[in-house]
Amino acid sequence: MRLIPGRFLRHAVAVFLCAMVVPAGAAAHERSLLVFAAASLKNAMDEVVAAYEADHDVDIDVSYAGSSTLARQIERGAPADVFVSANRDWMDRLQADGRLKNASRVDVLANALVLVAPRDSDIDLRVAPDFPIAETLADDYLAMAHTEAVPAGIYGRQALQSLGVWSALAGRIAQTEDVRGALALVARGEAPLGVVYASDAVAEDDVRVVDAFLDDSHDSIVYPAAVVAASAAESAPAFVEFLNGETAGRVFRDWGFKRPGGGG
Structure with missing residues (x-):
């Protein structure tokens, strides 16, 4: 075993301790804000x-x-500072558990639900009962998107149920972990139709909107944002x-x- 001379060791420790001293301003600048955002927000966010x-x-x-x-993930302690959800239910759940900072929650966005097909598809459908x-x-x-857990899938299921066609689609739905996964299946031509947000159709050149679902066929699509209770980031509320x-x-x-509320 090679011994390290005491003088060299003392010098190395001093250098290490100096390196650990970071000016407060520099530490603040290096502190990043971690935002958890619904997949449908990707391009805009x-x-x-x-x-x-x-x-x-x-x-x-x-x-x-x-x-x-x-x-x-936030429930399991993920270090998010801000959460932007694609529906109110998941935000309600976190708020009920005390995982959001008081009075930080605000509804920031709304969206619509559309039926899309690949860009070169000749499918022509009008969304209507039956x-x-x-x-x-x-x-x-x-x-x-997953019809029991992911907001876009939940809204889509509600719309198809209200139109009386849900039961006819049993066993005929390719479910994905988020709405962008469903969008990708249609864009690649792996599915002839998909139910996504209107904003998703704007974000993907390889799909076209076949028709839109009426807003009253599903719950209102609202995106709330809030600061996570465990966050210490001073910039999160801003x-x-x-x-x-x-x-x-x-x-x-x-x-x-x-x-929200039809505002521009």
């Missing part, structure tokens, strides 16, 4: 984050997934406020979102 970072001394990381997946979606699919599958402001609003509108 990336632009919103870039706009925020351009004017604020903070680095923002965004983790995208289905709202149910993100909410469960419309022939099962017959149109023939032996193929309808792409949807970022949530920014999401509800004019600059972010313009970006979200460009990507097919609306403000």
Whole structure:
């Protein structure tokens, strides 16, 4: 075993301790804000984050997934600072468990539900009670986010049930872990039809909207945002406020979102 001279060891320890001393300002700058956001927000949120970072001394990381997946991760202690969900139910669950900071929650966005097909498809359907979606699919599958857990899938199931065609689709649905997965199946031509958000259709050039579902065929599609209770990030409340402001609003509108209550 090789012995390290005491003088060298003392010097190495001193260097290590000096390296551990970081000015408070530098530490604050290096602290990043971690945002958990519904997968359907990806394109728009990336632009919103870039706009925020351009004017604020903070680095923002965004983790995208289905709202149910993100909410469960927060329940298990994931270090998110801000959560933006694609429906109110998962946010309600976190709020009931005391996992959101008091008075930080705000509804920031709304969306619509559409039926999409690959860009070069010649499918022509009008969404209406008892419309022939099962017959149109023939032996193929309808792409949807998970219909029992993911908001887009839940809204889609509600709409298809209200239109009287859900039972005819039993065993005919390709379910994905989030709405962008369903969108990808249609864009690649692996599914002839899919149920996604209107904003998803804007984000993907390889699909086209066949028709839209009426808003009263499903629960209102609202995206709440809130600061996670365990967060120590001072910039988290300001970022949530920014999401509800004019600059972010313009970006979200460009990507097919609306403000709750029909606002622009």
